[in-house]
Amino acid sequence: MNWITEHKIPLGSWMEAFVDWLTFNAAGFFDAISVSLEWVILSVVEIFQWFPPYVPMIMAAALAWALHRRISLVIFVVLALLLILNLGYWQEMLETFVLVLTATTLSVVMGVPIGILAAHKPKLYTFMRPILDMMQTIPTFVYLIPTLVLFGLGVVPGLISTIIFAIAAPIRLTYLGISKVPEELIEAGKAFGATPSKLLFKVELPAAMPSIMAGITQCIMLSLSMVVIAALVGADGLGKPVIRALNTVNISQGFEAGLAIVLVAIILDRIFKNPGSKEES
Amino acid sequence: MSAISIRNLDVVFGDKVEASLKLLDQGKTRQEIIDLGGNVVGVHNASIDVAEGEICVLMGLSGSGKSSLLRAVNGLNPISRGELLVRDGEQMVDIGSCDETTLRHMRTRRISMVFQNFALMPWLTVLDNVAFGLEMQGMGKQERRAKAMEKLEMVGLHEWSDKYAHELSGGMQQRVGLARAFAMDSDILLMDEPFSALDPLIRSQLQDELIELQQRLNKTILFVSHDLDEALKIGTNIAIMESAKIIQHGRPEDIVLNPVNHYVEQFVAHTNPLNVLKGRSLMTNTAQLERLEDMLVLNRNDNTCISTNTDGQVISASRQGKPLALHHWQEGQNISQLPEDTLVMATPDISMRQAIEIRYRTGHPVLLNEKDSLIGILSDKDFYHALLGKHFTTTEAGMAGG
Numbered sequence: 069m070n071w072i073t074e075h076k077i078p079l080g081s082w083m084e085a086f087v088d089w090l091t092f093n094a095a096g097f098f099d100a101i102s103v104s105l106e107w108v109i110l111s112v113v114e115i116f117q118w119f120p121p122y123v124p125m126i127m128a129a130a131l132a133w134a135l136h137r138r139i140s141l142v143i144f145v146v147l148a149l150l151l152i153l154n155l156g157y158w159q160e161m162l163e164t165f166v167l168v169l170t171a172t173t174l175s176v177v178m179g180v181p182i183g184i185l186a187a188h189k190p191k192l193y194t195f196m197r198p199i200l201d202m203m204q205t206i207p208t209f210v211y212l213i214p215t216l217v218l219f220g221l222g223v224v225p226g227l228i229s230t231i232i233f234a235i236a237a238p239i240r241l242t243y244l245g246i247s248k249v250p251e252e253l254i255e256a257g258k259a260f261g262a263t264p265s266k267l268l269f270k271v272e273l274p275a276a277m278p279s280i281m282a283g284i285t286q287c288i289m290l291s292l293s294m295v296v297i298a299a300l301v302g303a304d305g306l307g308k309p310v311i312r313a314l315n316t317v318n319i320s321q322g323f324e325a326g327l328a329i330v331l332v333a334i335i336l337d338r339i340f341k342n343p344g345s346k347e348e349s
Numbered sequence: 350m351s352a353i354s355i356r357n358l359d360v361v362f363g364d365k366v367e368a369s370l371k372l373l374d375q376g377k378t379r380q381e382i383i384d385l386g387g388n389v390v391g392v393h394n395a396s397i398d399v400a401e402g403e404i405c406v407l408m409g410l411s412g413s414g415k416s417s418l419l420r421a422v423n424g425l426n427p428i429s430r431g432e433l434l435v436r437d438g439e440q441m442v443d444i445g446s447c448d449e450t451t452l453r454h455m456r457t458r459r460i461s462m463v464f465q466n467f468a469l470m471p472w473l474t475v476l477d478n479v480a481f482g483l484e485m486q487g488m489g490k491q492e493r494r495a496k497a498m499e500k501l502e503m504v505g506l507h508e509w510s511d512k513y514a515h516e517l518s519g520g521m522q523q524r525v526g527l528a529r530a531f532a533m534d535s536d537i538l539l540m541d542e543p544f545s546a547l548d549p550l551i552r553s554q555l556q557d558e559l560i561e562l563q564q565r566l567n568k569t570i571l572f573v574s575h576d577l578d579e580a581l582k583i584g585t586n587i588a589i590m591e592s593a594k595i596i597q598h599g600r601p602e603d604i605v606l607n608p609v610n611h612y613v614e615q616f617v618a619h620t621n622p623l624n625v626l627k628g629r630s631l632m633t634n635t636a637q638l639e640r641l642e643d644m645l646v647l648n649r650n651d652n653t654c655i656s657t658n659t660d661g662q663v664i665s666a667s668r669q670g671k672p673l674a675l676h677h678w679q680e681g682q683n684i685s686q687l688p689e690d691t692l693v694m695a696t697p698d699i700s701m702r703q704a705i706e707i708r709y710r711t712g713h714p715v716l717l718n719e720k721d722s723l724i725g726i727l728s729d730k731d732f733y734h735a736l737l738g739k740h741f742t743t744t745e746a747g748m749a750g751g
Binding site for chain 1: 461
């Protein structure tokens with residue numbers, strides 16, 4: 069047995085060498101991504117901050133009303149946001165919201181096309197499935213390290229880690245939705261002369277829309293669950309006070325910041341879950 | 350002029366087409382080919398012509414290949430071998446070998462389809478479902494909605510235009526499916542068991558509506574059905590399929606009267622012959638009638654007789670020596686207003702249903718005249734034969750009974 073322990077396979081060193089190689093050879097590329105993403109996120113946060121707090125509040129309330137037509141939800145959204153404002157986490161809430169928004173947008177923009185492709189090429193999906201499983205099961209702290217090395221401290225490594233963690237949801241559910249489109253609808257599309265692109269946009273995507281929407285909602289919640297971890301590498305937002313409270317064993321700050329995260333989670337979940345569906349009540 | 354012309358068509362599903370065709374040529378059956386590691390054979394060596402304006406019904410049990418053949422016509426199924434020509438104006442297009450653009454042209458302009466389970470898009474309103482094909486043609490929103498509305502009116506659903514498919518009953522959903530197909534203004538309609546998912550009353554109603562629409566629109570329709578009654582009711586011609594082959598193709602009456610084998614016979618035995626059979630194929634010939642002196646005996650029990658002149662024209666009739674009135678019946682005359690207790694003379698093309706109605710009304714056999722001379726009669730025995738499904742073995746039955 070000694071032989072086995074003495075001849076350690078240098079898996080870790082290989083990975084390190086690979087990351088080193090990336091940093092050395094593609095530093096410019098990663099820096100460019102880092103700078104531009106950071107600029108986008110910070111500018112969006114600034115735009116929101118420029119408004120007095122009641123403007124985003126009214127926007128959130130209006131969105132809740134537009135999607136669900138339930139006055140109770142609107143009241144809840146306004147009260148929750150008022151509480152966050154009162155606790156003094158308004159800016160952190162905005163930063164978190166923008167981080168979640170950016171991560172979700174990027175995940176959906178990349179994930180939905182990948183999901184469509186996977187549904188059309190079953191072999192590709194067999195190959196992708198273990199990778200997706202791995203992305204969701206590897207402890208997030210582990211890929212925080214290389215992203216930190218590649219993108220530097222700040223909001224971007226947090227964002228990238230969030231995307232790696234959350235993108236599996238839109239991919240899986242888009243794949244599921246597209247491959248479950250009834251054969252007869254596809255045949256009807258073809259029989260009436262749909263081109264492949266019309267078949268995708270006029271038959272497959274509308275038919276898969278409920279599943280894709282579920283994927284997006286899941287993606288939002290997964291992104292939100294990453295805010296505390298993202299704060300570890302320097303991302304702003306509600307995660308920061310939590311980390312700070314942990315380091316200083318500050319129970320009151322920890323409770324308030326944690327409550328704010330829960331409120332944001334409930335608001336996002338209630339607003340984006342099954343928009344327009346009639347069965348929810 | 351044929352709208353669809355199919356020659357020696359084979360449809361094989363899967364990736365081992367060549368090998369499967371070879372096995373097919375060696376005379377192997379479908380099951381043997383699958384056992385030998387080949388593919389599923391959908392259609393084997395089918396040849397059929399569908400004339401313009403005709404309703405051709407493909408009939409058979411499930412798995413007989415009728416849907417596979419239908420789906421080959423618009424290229425939904427692969428054409429492994431043979432020729433499948435569809436009319437496009439003055440020319441014929443080979444669906445098996447044409448390019449994508451031509452195939453799409455055929456699908457958007459020439460051939461439209463109606464599905465068994467309607468295949469309506471659940472996220473579109475009824476109106477937009479009808480306009481779906483027009484959208485694929487590239488028509489603008491206003492124009493296609495206007496046209497779709499027109500077709501919805503045609504099937505009587507214009508008041509439902511802004512509802513969704515699931516809010517409609519099955520029969521209404523299939524009317525939407527019909528309207529969607531009609532909206533394309535294509536000459537050829539493929540209908541894949543369109544009424545099978547509906548309950549019997551609605552089914553029969555939609556069959557009537559289809560027949561009525563067809564009289565106005567005069568499309569070429571290829572219709573798949575597993576129900577011979579339906580096939581007999583709407584088909585101009587019927588092609589019967591059994592394990593991937595067309596085994597009999599002919600007019601409805603030919604199928605009922607001369608089934609080629611036991612499989613077809615079984616179908617025929619379970620159909621209602623009332624609407625299909627004509628007097629000519631049911632009647633007892635004049636020559637077979639019993640003679641009493643110079644009179645022909647229609648009913649020995651009450652001594653009903655007729656006498657004819659040398660040309661075979663019926664000149665008088667009597668019962669127990671008393672004269673009976675004669676009446677000429679023509680297609681379209683109201684049977685319930687015929688005088689009772691008269692002998693009715695009709696054309697040999699009278700349908701069995703009408704003949705039975707006349708028999709029921711007058712209480713006497715029906716005399717069949719052609720060119721003013723008596724060629725046969727329809728009596729109770731003939732009707733019972735037909736109703737019992739024995740008409741395709743008339744000779745045996747006649748001999749046994751006589």
